[in-house]
Amino acid sequence: MVEKPPEKPLERSLADIEQLSFERAIEELETIVKRLEEGKVPLEESVAIYERGEALKRRCEQLLRQAEARVEKIALDASGKPKGTEPLDAK
Secondary structure (H helix, E strand, O other), X not given: OOOOOOOOHHHHHHHHHHHOOHHHHHHHHHHHHHHHHXXXXXXXXXXXXXXXXXXXXXXXXHHHHHHHHHOEEEXXXXXXXXEEEEEOOOO
């Protein structure tokens, strides 16, 4: 059995993002933006939390795409009037 090299702290902190709900990810992203806007974070930490913010943004986008795929779209007939709904075909 081949052992994987130990994860770096940033990799570990980014891995947990995949488990976050949309609401929790957005909340944490807002906190990061606020901290960065204040400008009181040391450079190295700023880079690390910026990277986490990017990962949180991607997670939110992923969750939104999944939610959109579950929403039904309105189907129109030949005259353009609604005739019912069908599953959204977004992948």
